[in-house]
Amino acid sequence: MSACSVSPVLVGRSTELERLQEALAEAPGAMLIGGEAGVGKTRLLREFAERAGAGGAQVLVGGCLELGAGGLPFAPFTAVLRALVRRIGIDGVAGLLPRSATAGLARLLPEFGEPESDTASGEERARLFELVLTLLERLAERAPTVLVIEDVHWADRSTRDLLAFLARNVSAAPLLVVATYRTDELHRTHPLRPLLAELTRVERVRRMELTRLSRGEVGELVRGLLEGEPPAGLVERVYERSEGNPLFVEALLADDGERALPESLRDLLLAAVQKLPEETRETLRVASAGGTRIEHALLAAVSGLDDAALARVLRPAVEANVLVVDGDGYAFRHALIREAVHDDLLPGEHTQLHARYAEALERDPALVPSGRLWVLLSHHWYSAHEPTWALVSAWRAANDARKAAAYAEQLAMLSRVLELWYKVPDAAARIGARHVEVLEQATLAAELAGEHERGVKLATAALREAEAAGDDARCAALLEQRGRMSYELGRPEYIDDLRAAAARLPADPPSAVRARALASLAHYARPRNNDGEALAAARESLALARRIGDTAAEINALLTLFCVGIDYSGGLAELEEVERIVQRSGERHPLLRVAVLRSHFLEGAGRHAEAAEVARQGVELAREVGLSRTHGAWLSVNLAEPLVSLGRWDEALSCLKQALDQDPMAVVRTSLHVLAGEVALARGDLAEAEAHLGPAGDIKWREAQDYFAMLRLESALRLAQGRIGEALAAVENVLECPGLSDDARYAWPVLVIGARACGEWSDRAAAAAMLERIEKRAAELAVQGPLQEAHRLTFEAQLARAHGRRDLAAWDAAAAAWERIGQPFARARALAEAAEAALAGGERDLAARRLQEAEALAGRLRAAPLARRLEETARRGRLNGTAPSAARSPYGLTPRELEVLRLVAQGRTNREIAEVLFISAKTVSVHVSNILAKLQVPTRGEAAATAHRLGLAD
Incomplete structure (x- = not known):
């Protein structure tokens, strides 16, 4: 590709790659690819070229040069021809052309001699064009060929004409012409514009524009x-x-996204600006201090130009696509263009301009929407190096952001207040708050925004000040808050902070701070197997909250008590009581926690449709209150999980992708990746499942909900890959971690996989030992609710199979349990097992009915591996069609005898053959005797040899 740097990583271009590959498969044709500078055109083409080359195609690349209007004629084609000569030599190129025609290429490359004529004529030009087309088509006859011409926005007229000629006239060989151009360079009068419009109407020409990444x-x-x-x-x-x-x-x-733009990028961005008239550039410099978008009235006020003069001055910038009209204002086409222009200001200009903006806004706040006033004032005063007014404005802006539930923006403004604090001698008096109070507000904003790393640092700074002042209540609150955030970051010291918070204040007199610290201790002690500590803390917290009449603390304690003592066999009375209290309080944030717990409970109780609806409403509420990255992320998991259970996999995958795109915290990502990986596995995409397993394994806490779920995916994937030992190694981790919170809910499905793996392990002694441990772990698990009962029934049926028994009644019971709670995939797998058990018992009609039900479910889910297994079961059980006539079989062997003979030829024993064909060992013995008689051989070995000789063993 071109000489500019390209990323080694390609993301977000799968659709575009597919379109290019389709275009090559359907060649001849042309593809025109547009996109702004830096959007990844070259990187996309490099990936496409590598894939095309790996598939046997040859790729030729040339690029246009930015040399002004005149340019270098045919520069990209000269580069292509030179590369081709290096590859196959002058003689190799000559061999592709008609005799005596080679000299025509001298117009492009001196190595081919002198042109036959110096006459300037349309005929000579046409001959050259025909010659290039012929050369490319002859190359394409040998192997599919891709011609790439990059940066045609810089192309000279001749290059554009030749490119248009090729795009219109390639007609036979598999030749794909690809041209790239920058859309941001195409001003209204750019000469490439009409050519693109013209070529788009050509039947074989396609056009594609690369968009920015999500x-x-x-x-x-x-x-x-x-x-x-x-x-x-x-x-x-x-x-x-x-x-x-x-x-x-x-x-x-x-530069970690923080420091000044690199010079090369700055120059790139300023190139279009430098071509504009001086008065336009000057006004753009003024506009650059106003942000990426600026209102017309504000720019007029700051620039001192009236409406007519401002419109006249800015028109060249709009026509050059540096500015775009945006409602009643203007916007720089890209934020980094504005930044480059702004960074080009001299220091004095920079300070003066921002001061002018701030003064204009102070004089007339109506120049901008009210919601933006304080943020803009803080920005401009800060940039003008006026710390007092920047601090005051930032404090007011933080308050506005908090009211709008814009916590990240609130944190940014509070961070500015803290930065400027010591530059303003009377800062506390100016804003009416002490330094430690600003730190507290910033800590809370960081937590609500999901910025836990920053929050821990802010809490630590606030703690130092509170400790120095001897403020125990404030210390307890900050310790509790820091403990919560440390937990989210996976730091083990979180429990120490929570215990210290609870111990900081005495039980008497009762206080809301102690009640809340105890509730947090109860909630977060559970993952560390401290249910006793959690239960005691929750009860004390509830008692304290009710003594002092603290509704928030009471809600927190009740929710924690529900978590500690969750029972999927029970109802939602406790949670409904909490919800009523929350509704009376008028608070919205606790409703999110209620939604998380309610949907979690409903899913664990096998009430999948209800769980999905509760979670969906919670996701919308989280979005409304600005907590999509925290509570909203948990609710996305709680929405996707029941959708997976219900077999609504495409809907679940869409939900998972949206949640992952929000870059949620690590503990949430684990669950998202597990669910996506399990859907991929069920549909047979083992590579995709493996891709999700990696990030799913990035777990900081061995909490059943996350850790066991990851092990569930790992063990199932390894089993599907035939790596049974590794599958059981994953299961062993569950055996070694009993007693985690919510143990039974998440342990049962892993134990089911373990029992199945033991049944398939060739090391029978090791399998028996492992199975014994699995049975022991299962015996210790409680069974709460219909979901866990379905897992238990499946485990019992799988256990019987591992011990060599196919129990039709057990599998039917499991299938019925899954049907009652509406899990189609689990039901289909149980039906598949039931069908095999029925065949083993000679119940062909029963087997056929179960297979039919399972096939319908697998087809709807697009569960390809299960569908293949069902097809194989039907084939082996002879339930899917009429076998060939015995009269046409060699030696008069029946279809069943042929199946038995193939297995004999594989060295199978009668018992193994019986298991494969779902018949008794005695029946196999009869078939073997008949086979020996018909083949007229005395032993199984000779029968096997005969089968191989006659080709009957395949």
């Missing part, structure tokens, strides 16, 4: 470039500043 794709690109997980907040910073442009992502990543 937030999730930027995260994937960052992780790929860093070869690991990025620091907290880096993806968000890079995405906001790059707006999804891959080139800008790479440039910003080198």
Whole structure:
């Protein structure tokens, strides 16, 4: 590709790659690919070229040069021809052309001699064009060929004409012409515009535009470039500043998204601006201080121009696509263009301009929408180096953000207040709050925004000040808050903070701070197997809350008590009581926790449809209150999980993708990846399942909900891959971790996989020992609710199979249990086992009915591996059609005898043959005797040899 740097990582371009591959498969034709500078055109083509080359195609690449209007004639074609000569030599190229025609290529490359004529004529030009087309078509006759011409927005007229000629006239050989151009370079009078419009009407020409990457794709690109997980907040910073442009992502990543733009990128962005008239550039410099978007009235006020003059001055910038009209204002086409223009200001200009903006807004706040006033004032006063007014404005802006539930923005403004605090001697008096109170507010904003790393640091700073002041109540509150955030970050010291918070204040007199600290201790002690400690703390917290009449503390304690003593056999009375209290309180945030717990309970109780509806409503509420990354992320898991259970897999995958695109915290990502991996596994995409297993394994706490779920995916995937030992190694981790919170709910499905793996393990002695341990672990598990009962019944049936018994009644009971709670995939698998058990018992009609039900379910779910298994079962049981006539079989062997003979030829014993064909060993013995008689051989060995000789063993 071109000489510019390209990323080693390609993300978000699967659809575009498919379109290019389809175009090559359907060649001849042409593909025109547009996109702004840095959006990834070159990177896409490099990936396509590698794939095309691996498939046997040859790829020729040339690029246009930015040399002004005149340019270098045919520069990309000259580059292509030179590369071809290096590859196959002058004689090789000559061999592809008609005799005596080679000299015509001298117009492109001196190595071919001198042109036959110096005459300038349309005929000579036409001959050259025909010659290039012939050369390319002859190459394509040998192997599919791709001709790539990059940056045609810089192309000279001759290059454009030749490109148009090829696109219109390639007609036979598999030749694909690909041209790329920058859409942001195409001003209204650019000469490429009419050509693109003309070529788009050609039947074989396709057009495609690359868009910027989504937030999730930027995260994937960052992780790929860093070869690991990025620091907290880096993806968000890079995405906001790059707006999804891959080139800008790479440039910003080198500076952690914080520092000044690299000079090369700055020059790239300023190129279009430098071509504008001086008065336009001057006004753009003024506009750049106003942000990526600026209202017309505000720009007029700051620039001193009236409406007519401002419109006249800005028109060239709009026509050059540097600015775009956006409602009643203007926007820079890309945020980094504005930044480059702004960074080009001299220091004095920079300060003066921002001061002018701040003064204009102070004079007339109506110049901007009210919700933006304080943020803009803080920005401009800060940039003008006026710390007092920047601090006051930031404090007011933080308050506005808090009211709007914009916690990340609140944190940003409070961080500015803290930064400027010591530059303003009377800061506390100016805003009416002490430094420690600002730290407290910032800590809470960080927690609500999901910025836990930042929150822990802020809490620690606030603790130092509270300790120095001897403020025990404030210390307890901060310790409790820091403990919660440390838990989310996977730091083991979280429990120490929570215990210290509860112990900081005495039980008498009762206080809301102690009640809340005890409730948090109860909630977060459970993952560490401290149910006794959790239960005692929750009860004390509830008693304290009711003594002091603290509704918030009472809600917290009740919810915690529900979690500690959750019983899927019971109802939701306790949770409904909490919900009534919350509704009376008028608070919305506790409703999110209620939604999380209610949907979690309903799913665990096998009430999948109800769970999905509760979670869906919770996701919407989380979005409304600005908590999508925290409570909303948990609720996305709680929505996807019942959708998977209900067999609504496509809907679940869409939900999972949206949640992963939000870059949720690690504990949430684990669950999201597990669910996506299990759907992929059920549909037979083992590579996709493996891709999800990696990030799912990034678990910081051995909590059953996350850890056992990850082991469930790992053991099932390894079993599907035939790596039974590794599958059982994953199961062993569940055996070694009894007593975790919610143990039974998450342990049962892993034990089912373990029993199945033991039944398939060739090391019978090791399998028996492992099975004994699995049975013992299962015996210790409680069974709560219909979901766990379905798992238990499945385990009992699987256990019987592992011991060599196919129990039709057991599998029927399991299938019925799954049907009662509406889990189609689990039911289909149980029906498949039941069908095999029925065949083993000679119940062909029963087997056929179960297979028919299972096939319908597997087909609806697109569960390919299960469908193949059902087809194989039907074939072996002779339930899916009429076998060939025995009269046409060699030696008069019946279809069943042929099946037995094939298995004999494989060295199978009578017992093994019986298991495969679902018949008794005695029946196999009869078949073997008949086979020996018909083949007229005395032994099984000779029968096997005869089968191989006659080709009957395949």
